[in-house]
Amino acid sequence: xxxxxxxxxxxxQHRQGQIAEGSLQLLGKSRELVAAxxxxxxxxxxxxxxxxxxxxxxxxxxADKVILVDSPRLSRYSTQHYTTALTEIIKxxxxxxxxxxxxxxxxxxxxxxxxxxxxGLTADATQIEVDTASPDAGMLLVTRPAFGxxxxxxxxxxxxxPQMSTIRPHVFDALKTPYTGKRELVRQExxxxxxxxxxxxxxxxxxxxxxxxxxxxxxxxxxxxxxxAYDLVLKTAQEIGATPGASxxxxxxxxxxxxLQVGQTGTTVKPRVYIAVGxxxxxxxxxxxxxxxxxxxxxxxxxxxxxxxxxxxxVAEGQKVLPLLKEELLKAAAK
Amino acid sequence: xxxxxxxxxxxxxxxxxxxxETGTLLRAGVPAICNPDDLAAVEEALKLKDQLGAHVRVLCxxxxxxxxxxxxxxxxxxDEVTLISDRAFAGSDTWATSNTLAAAIxxxxxxxxxxxxxxxxxxxxxxxxxxxxxxxxxxxxxVTQILSCQEGVxxxxxxxxxxxxxxxxxxxxLITCVAGNNTPRHGRVDWMWESFVTPVDTLNNQNLKLDARxxxxxxxxxxxxxxxxxxxxxSQEVKAVAPAEAAEIIAAYLAPYLQKGGK
Numbered sequence: 001x002x003x004x005x006x007x008x009x010x011x012x013q014h015r016q017g018q019i020a021e022g023s024l025q026l027l028g029k030s031r032e033l034v035a036a037x038x039x040x041x042x043x044x045x046x047x048x049x050x051x052x053x054x055x056x057x058x059x060x061x062x063a064d065k066v067i068l069v070d071s072p073r074l075s076r077y078s079t080q081h082y083t084t085a086l087t088e089i090i091k092x093x094x095x096x097x098x099x100x101x102x103x104x105x106x107x108x109x110x111x112x113x114x115x116x117x118x119x120g121l122t123a124d125a126t127q128i129e130v131d132t133a134s135p136d137a138g139m140l141l142v143t144r145p146a147f148g149x150x151x152x153x154x155x156x157x158x159x160x161x162p163q164m165s166t167i168r169p170h171v172f173d174a175l176k177t178p179y180t181g182k183r184e185l186v187r188q189e190x191x192x193x194x195x196x197x198x199x200x201x202x203x204x205x206x207x208x209x210x211x212x213x214x215x216x217x218x219x220x221x222x223x224x225x226x227x228x229a230y231d232l233v234l235k236t237a238q239e240i241g242a243t244p245g246a247s248x249x250x251x252x253x254x255x256x257x258x259x260l261q262v263g264q265t266g267t268t269v270k271p272r273v274y275i276a277v278g279x280x281x282x283x284x285x286x287x288x289x290x291x292x293x294x295x296x297x298x299x300x301x302x303x304x305x306x307x308x309x310x311x312x313x314x315v316a317e318g319q320k321v322l323p324l325l326k327e328e329l330l331k332a333a334a335k
Numbered sequence: 336x337x338x339x340x341x342x343x344x345x346x347x348x349x350x351x352x353x354x355x356e357t358g359t360l361l362r363a364g365v366p367a368i369c370n371p372d373d374l375a376a377v378e379e380a381l382k383l384k385d386q387l388g389a390h391v392r393v394l395c396x397x398x399x400x401x402x403x404x405x406x407x408x409x410x411x412x413x414d415e416v417t418l419i420s421d422r423a424f425a426g427s428d429t430w431a432t433s434n435t436l437a438a439a440i441x442x443x444x445x446x447x448x449x450x451x452x453x454x455x456x457x458x459x460x461x462x463x464x465x466x467x468x469x470x471x472x473x474x475x476x477x478v479t480q481i482l483s484c485q486e487g488v489x490x491x492x493x494x495x496x497x498x499x500x501x502x503x504x505x506x507x508x509l510i511t512c513v514a515g516n517n518t519p520r521h522g523r524v525d526w527m528w529e530s531f532v533t534p535v536d537t538l539n540n541q542n543l544k545l546d547a548r549x550x551x552x553x554x555x556x557x558x559x560x561x562x563x564x565x566x567x568x569x570s571q572e573v574k575a576v577a578p579a580e581a582a583e584i585i586a587a588y589l590a591p592y593l594q595k596g597g598k
Contacts, residue, residue, distance in 0.1 A: 079464075079473070079474055079475075079476075080473065083468075103496065104476075104477055104494070104495045104496055105495070107460050107461075107476070108464060108474070108477070110461075111459075111460070111461035111462075111463075111464035111465045111468075112464045112465070112467070112468050112474065114461075115430060115464070115465035115468035115469060116468055118430070119430075119556055120428065120555070120556030121429065121461060121557070122557060123429075123457075123459035123460060124458060124459070124460075145458070146457055146458060146562075147348050147351060147456050148348030148349065148351060148455055149348075150351050151563070151564055152563050152564070153559045153562045154559070154560045154563075155558065155560065157556055157557050157558075158558060160556045197473035197504060197505070198475055198508075199502065199503045199504065200500055200501075200502060201490065201500075201501040201502060201503050202501045203498065203499075203500055204498060204500060206497055206499070212497070217592060218589065218592055240589065248349065249349070251515050252514060252515055254518070258513070258515050258516075264458060265453070265455065265458065272592050273589060273592055275585060275589075282349045282350075283348070283351065284455070296584075296585055296588060298585075302575065307573045310573075311572075312572070312584065312585075312588065313572060313573030313574065314573075314574065314575075314581045314585070315573060315574065315575035316575070316576050316577070316581040321578045321581040321582050321585070322582075324578060324579055324582035325586060327582075328579075328582040328585070328586035329586040329589060331583075331586065332586040332587055332590040333590050
């Protein structure tokens with residue numbers, strides 16, 4: 001099928017004057033992709049109120065062009081108005097590809113837009129490459145985990161354009177040095193609907209200091225084997241200066257908060273050291289942590305699947321090991 | 336108030352594993368369950384029914400084997416359960432699925448549609464928003480709490496990565512829920528007995544009359560080109576140790592990282 005579409009569009013998510021890391025990572029990846037597609041550019045889609053100053057960072061991040069929609073309607077994220085704006089941009093500029101980070105916002109907006117423009121969307125992808133064997137110049141092969149990370153599928157969108165995908169944050173790197181392209185800024189006017197279908201009553205900051213698992217250097221995670229002693233995981237993590245994590249089993253059981261869940265349906269992490277205590281190692285968990293630099297697993301079951309991804313496997317009872325850790329660490333530090 | 340809940344039957348991916356030798360997915364013996372986020376959606380609907388006296392209809396798209404699951408949901412308190420099942424719907428991606436669900440939903444009265452955020456087999460989180468779009472309804476995804484629902488206005492908490500919002504919207508609309516924010520109730524034994532001798536309503540494509548360009552594999556804009564299992568990465572050196580030795584080994588690995596600026 002021959003399409004008259006071109007370029008890779010990246011939705012730029014931002015808040016409080018900061019561009020989301022996932023968006024910068026996508027700009028970096030898109031530069032790599034367009035290098036293999038003759039005539040394609042990387043275009044940043046910047047929606048917001050007075051967001052123009054951010055355009056420079058979008059250019060630096062890898063965009064040849066930025067399409068800016070500036071409106072008070074876009075002052076905060078709303079499914080309704082952001083869908084209107086992005087749909088309008090797609091209709092006007094006919095992109096071949098639209099990518100966005102698989103954040104809460106990306107995964108709210110992308111399906112809505114894909115349904116409105118009637119095209120294919122691949123969710124939460126972890127790999128994306130140009131199909132050089134395809135007669136369509138910009139055809140992408142998008143790979144994503146399914147079945148809790150047990151299986152990967154490579155998805156294509158052969159019949160419709162744009163091909164759309166949300167991409168998991170932290171699987172690609174942002175550019176290390178600023179990109180210097182044409183730096184073309186295009187302003188677009190959009191006619192918005194009057195009124196907000198969904199109204200903000202109030203903004204609620206997270207009560208506890210938000211734990212950002214994806215940025216943690218050392219994570220101490222507990223699973224089903226620690227279900228009666230998860231407090232010990234939290235206490236030990238605090239003592240040794242690690243960030244606590246949990247498996248889905250503990251979150252589903254209401255023992256650990258969702259914010260601490262590592263895995264396919266939780267947060268994907270890549271710390272220097274990941275310590276898994278009492279975690280059996282279901283693939284939906286390991287899919288979210290197996291890129292960690294060093295994985296230490298403690299489990300009383302020598303057959304536990306977690307040992308298949310661990311660099312250091314210790315068959316021992318987590319409840320007995322953790323209380324000793326702080327002291328051992330002090331000893332090790334004194335050496 | 337009429338509430339429609341969307342559910343899917345899924346394999347319990349926690350119980351799933353990969354054959355180490357052949358690299359294939361081991362599905363035999365893996366139980367089929369109600370998708371956890373969808374079960375949370377059912378519970379939210381039943382809570383509203385308890386408080387406000389709503390009529391709760393559960394819709395499920397899938398093969399006939401999902402019928403016992405639907406009967407269990409009726410035993411929990413759902414008023415009606417309907418299975419949307421036809422070979423013509425098989426192989427639908429999220430776009431085609433949402434066309435099919437929207438066509439089914441349109442047959443019934445509704446004020447509120449509740450779906451799970453995502454299914455644990457596909458993990459797309461796309462069907463809720465796409466169904467809302469096809470019905471022309473507003474959506475609020477990732478709802479962690481329904482605060483109130485009265486006089487045609489719903490108030491909810493929606494969660495983002497590092498903050499939340501209290502939001503308000505007029506009915507009708509579609510929301511998606513996440514497991515872990517409520518505790519799904521058990522079925523009542525007497526309702527369960529009754530449910531298992533009462534047939535499940537079914538809808539097929541004679542009812543929905545969907546074009547092959549809009550449902551099933553032929554109607555799906557995305558195609559799965561290939562699948563492959565995950566490869567393992569660990570060094571897999573495993574040894575049994577006393578707790579003190581385990582703590583010492585971990586400390587030896589950990590000390591350099593924690594000294595250089597900790598977390």
